[in-house]
Amino acid sequence: MKIRYGMIGGGEGSFIGAVHRKAAALDSRFELVCGAFSSCPDKAKRSGTALGLSADRCYGSFADMMEAERKLPPAERMQAVSIVTPNHVHFAPAMMALDLGFHVIIDKPIAFSLEEAELLHAKVQETGLVLALTHTYTGYPMVKEARHRIAEGGLGAIRKIFVEYPQGWLSTFLEADGNKQAGWRTDPSKSGAGGATGDIGTHAANLAEYVSGLHITQICADINIVVEGRKLDDDAAALLKFSNGASGCLIATQVAAGEENNLKLRIYGEKGGCEWSHTDPNTLLWKPLDAPVQVLRAGTGYLCEAAQNGLRLPAGHPEGYLEAFANIYVSFAQAVHDHATGTYSGEEAYDFPGTADGVRGMRFVEGMIASGKSDQKWTPFG
């Protein structure tokens, strides 16, 4: 049985809404049954009917949607919401959904502030419902392979972690030209305390912690607004210390003109290193000390179970961003299904980013911003 879900945000012209819908559709585990695609009722209806929804399930607000859907027969009403609005409209619908018994899948970062994130975390604990956060990059199978190998000790004790996320798309003052994506991301009232830090820095930090199994404990950040007139940071870099004493660097910039979206992680331990890059996500370079680099590839027989589970195709058939995204939806579907059958005991047991990651993400943003303002080298974190 497919999970019936409603979408909040993601109307005409949205980028990430369509990504969520395609990711949900790919493996036929979800059915979109309703939506509050826009705060403009006409646009909301137009967006929904264009997606094949009946007009009566295209709502003018998320509150209307939730109120109406809860009154539908259980076999018909939505079971989950997918929240794809800008950051400042994450908390209210998520909280309401949890209060009314709907599961939640939500674009990152989880909320506008650390405080909101912590309230959501507590609410999930209280309700026992499922909340998944789409930190896409940890959905990639070869990222899971790296995590598995490191957890098994394949690199020995970890010493160095370099994570970088260079983009170039905010190299000009794009928000002045009415660019929708740039607009809210550079607006402190919609994006939160961090610009690049929140938009992509959280991905980088999440990836580094997910793969290494370590936590960032200290930050020394350099936070910049490079493009004149911009209101939020478009460039960040930090020296890092990790829970086991390892050190590292994090780069998250949106003014690396000429770069696309090249998230890249390198981790080094006593026995070797590994490297994963989003430009070639089906490859994991495995670098044993004093032996040839091995090119580990998606779709092969030698990968760990978590990687295998995230793959749909044999080696040499590239899977991409939507597939990684869909992996989070599949794990979310499994959790929702387990909840329905009474076997769900919390996000810890599942391979999807949840509220704990969400809280750490917001803590990262606030820590980076605080460190950026500090004259002291190290700011404790987390």
Add this chain to the structure above:
Amino acid sequence: MKIRYGMIGGGEGSFIGAVHRKAAALDSRFELVCGAFSSCPDKAKRSGTALGLSADRCYGSFADMMEAERKLPPAERMQAVSIVTPNHVHFAPAMMALDLGFHVIIDKPIAFSLEEAELLHAKVQETGLVLALTHTYTGYPMVKEARHRIAEGGLGAIRKIFVEYPQGWLSTFLEADGNKQAGWRTDPSKSGAGGATGDIGTHAANLAEYVSGLHITQICADINIVVEGRKLDDDAAALLKFSNGASGCLIATQVAAGEENNLKLRIYGEKGGCEWSHTDPNTLLWKPLDAPVQVLRAGTGYLCEAAQNGLRLPAGHPEGYLEAFANIYVSFAQAVHDHATGTYSGEEAYDFPGTADGVRGMRFVEGMIASGKSDQKWTPFG
């Protein structure tokens, strides 16, 4: 409105069936409503219900399915069939579907023999129905970009075409171990006259012709059975002549041990060359004579309309094999929709591989096999 389709083949353990279903699902243009997933009725039912179909629309044979579905109310019955069986079971269901008024999408090669292909081509002409052929690789946006640029004269007159498709998965006598994929592909009674030639050589030839806009006119082939005991060719190479006098080479081998699925095309003209490789399908290398190579990338603003239409994500967000596959489904959906509204006038106007490509594919297989047996250097083709 989604197009309702039934699947023929693709039951438990099938590879390509799941690929078709995911490709159809990705953009929410199709709804799977029935299937004849296996010639074993139990397995057919089990496969279908696992996909969420009701048991009464899981049929024991394609004939049963078509007979039953045509009696359902128009708004309910399937509109199209997706045929994902081995090659020897392409013709009968496709022909029956066309005779009964169902559109067809079919895995390549179109049929078991050139004769079958020509009959299908004629039937499509006769019925005016839509038949699409999933030559996946021409679904890639950067392949479309290459085609567009060459058609516009960006390389000048074409002189050389190198296309290669090295795989390694048949390096051992896999079919002896009960491997299902290897089994039928190496069995002349199921695969047809060509092994590697049909399975991957047709992709290579189709890609070369699609991108260059030229036709192969002469072949000089070396066809081998490399693995002892095998019954069909697992290795082929050919010198080629094209309709404008250009020459080229084609390699299609399944015994390149250590290779995955690296289809690669290089075309050179008077003014420069270009290169596309399936290992990095979101990149097209554009090589002007005496100037720096340009790295053209999916998701950017400078691509042609056909490439843009096949993309779902901005630059730096990799799309892969399923997305390319889905592009054929999207074009097929458009054609079916146009047919319903009376505006469909034939496959020539659409950017999907159709029966003309299917006929050329089968002609290629038979031409390669004939050339392989000949002592003469050149065998005319097409």
Add this chain to the structure above:
Amino acid sequence: MKIRYGMIGGGEGSFIGAVHRKAAALDSRFELVCGAFSSCPDKAKRSGTALGLSADRCYGSFADMMEAERKLPPAERMQAVSIVTPNHVHFAPAMMALDLGFHVIIDKPIAFSLEEAELLHAKVQETGLVLALTHTYTGYPMVKEARHRIAEGGLGAIRKIFVEYPQGWLSTFLEADGNKQAGWRTDPSKSGAGGATGDIGTHAANLAEYVSGLHITQICADINIVVEGRKLDDDAAALLKFSNGASGCLIATQVAAGEENNLKLRIYGEKGGCEWSHTDPNTLLWKPLDAPVQVLRAGTGYLCEAAQNGLRLPAGHPEGYLEAFANIYVSFAQAVHDHATGTYSGEEAYDFPGTADGVRGMRFVEGMIASGKSDQKWTPFG
């Protein structure tokens, strides 16, 4: 003690002459003591003195040089000649040098025709002198590593050999503009029977045979003059059969507009494959069947002795074309030294290309041209 050598050809404006001098100089095993750099006496003198030679050892012809040098005291006169003239001026100076007791190092191809090559081979046998041929690419350490591993059975029985050498520099009618390099290479009276076939096809064939340890036994060639007005082939491709029954393809084209000098070799056997490309000559990709590709790298500790001997730097310090070239000079120096001490017993014991390779190279050129003219598919070779 450095070996004293004289150069024939390689005056002002020469490309390959400077390459030979730098390769000879790199490891301080040679001292240039004289030269017949040009058939124009003024230019010969100017070229030589610019290189620091005294005017009295800058000769107006190779014959003058040999006659004069043989009369110098043994400790002073040249011991070897380096012949870097166009192909039609290889034979006469090489033969004279051997007749007068000088060792010879000579740019490839060894001569203008197979007949000349065979005479040189016989003369070397007769005189017991050293003749080395600068098939540069086999001088690369990672090429030697590939050869070693294949000889040790690392790939099992060899099945497929793909070698390609695409260049683009002759995409236009360059010889009409007075380009010196293009001029003689496209002139049948200077280059010999083959254009691209001789200039780069011989490198490709030599590399394939050197690494695989196999011999080409049959050729099916397509030979083209692509650029209008040209007098020799600028494009060649061939299907190949090897001595153990393996098959392969060879591409040698100079009209692949936009390509530089990308010689590339791929060999596949029962147990895996390997790939070496001149664009990244310090890497050898080693591809075991069903296991991760290994990236073997120059300068590491795990390489074979022949590879180690050809390296000057630790891993990560790129060595290039001149170093590969110099490796042939070093081996030549060793042979000349051994000859002086009476321990030289023939080229077979040394890792440099010699007259046997030279004869095979000319046989390859003549075989390709003959096959190109034949209607029969296969032309026996060698």
Add this chain to the structure above:
Amino acid sequence: MKIRYGMIGGGEGSFIGAVHRKAAALDSRFELVCGAFSSCPDKAKRSGTALGLSADRCYGSFADMMEAERKLPPAERMQAVSIVTPNHVHFAPAMMALDLGFHVIIDKPIAFSLEEAELLHAKVQETGLVLALTHTYTGYPMVKEARHRIAEGGLGAIRKIFVEYPQGWLSTFLEADGNKQAGWRTDPSKSGAGGATGDIGTHAANLAEYVSGLHITQICADINIVVEGRKLDDDAAALLKFSNGASGCLIATQVAAGEENNLKLRIYGEKGGCEWSHTDPNTLLWKPLDAPVQVLRAGTGYLCEAAQNGLRLPAGHPEGYLEAFANIYVSFAQAVHDHATGTYSGEEAYDFPGTADGVRGMRFVEGMIASGKSDQKWTPFG
């Protein structure tokens, strides 16, 4: 006329001594005439005669060498010294050479301490002699191309500079096993204040400044000794501020297990970015904002004069580390020659690293170490 030089250090077992000799030999601009290859007289003599020197010019100390050589006839005695000893033996021979009228080429870093560097700088000013410093990486032609294009404004105002130099060879406690290279580099009495910082961090900083044309003005460094028992830093990272307000990151680590020697520079400005990596030194990626990346290549016709001057081969013929090194020797030769003819007016006019770079390098080391010890975020520099 070749420049006669003597070498100090670089005896048997030395790595960098052989590099200098090969670099000097490559272009036939230098002749090695004497040496003080070792402080052990026997070894010194053995090393020198193995290189073809007469025993009487193999000296037991640099002082002996300079005293003896200055007494030789001008046309015979050495004109320059090449100093390839560990860092703590740079200053004394360099100073003595300058005092006695010999030109100096010296491995980096220029000296053991900033104070020594400044004294050498002053001495060069005073004597008017030539001192070149072998910061190899700025000798690469594509590095010069990047510098040229940035100076011409090709990227607009520079905003971000990322330079990284990961090595893995000190991942274990190698110096405990008697490894000669590791021994002195990790010994504060021989290497100076910095380990990785001095050995490779200086290269990274020099490269960033050379290409960008900017100066580092502030450092925030994290300096670590990762391998237990080691006495000097083997790992360093820093946030940077540059003279125009740009910011950046520098990584210099020798414990990135599995890495070779991958110095990499990325610079971003208002109008685009560029990237150069030592793993592929003949390529410069040029990344205009909102346009395709261009792959600029060594040996092509479109490069600037400084790049052209540093190249010996046409496109597609890889040049490497020794050629880059040799480019510094060639520039040094030109300066020495100009000095002889009275036209040398100081290092500023030449494209080789000199004493100004040497002083900045030592300042960088001392600044990094100071910042590493500081609790304050930013340490002013330079």
